[in-house]
Amino acid sequence: MKPREFAYNGEPIPKLDTRENADFVLLFQKGMLLSLVKRGLLTAAQMDSVMTNLERKYRKKP
Numbered sequence: 001m002k003p004r005e006f007a008y009n010g011e012p013i014p015k016l017d018t019r020e021n022a023d024f025v026l027l028f029q030k031g032m033l034l035s036l037v038k039r040g041l042l043t044a045a046q047m048d049s050v051m052t053n054l055e056r057k058y059r060k061k062p
Helices: 019-038 044-058
Strands: none
Touching: 019 044
């Protein structure tokens, strides 16, 4: 079986620094952190601290 090749159709490749992608990343990471809180592996205060740092990182003004 031959490996598939990457075909570029001329459309720009989406960047991870766009607002929409940053919102998705934050939502995904928040879900992961909530699962750790529910399992008792992370406290709510630790989660709040991590989310604050992540929001600062991903929501920088250009």
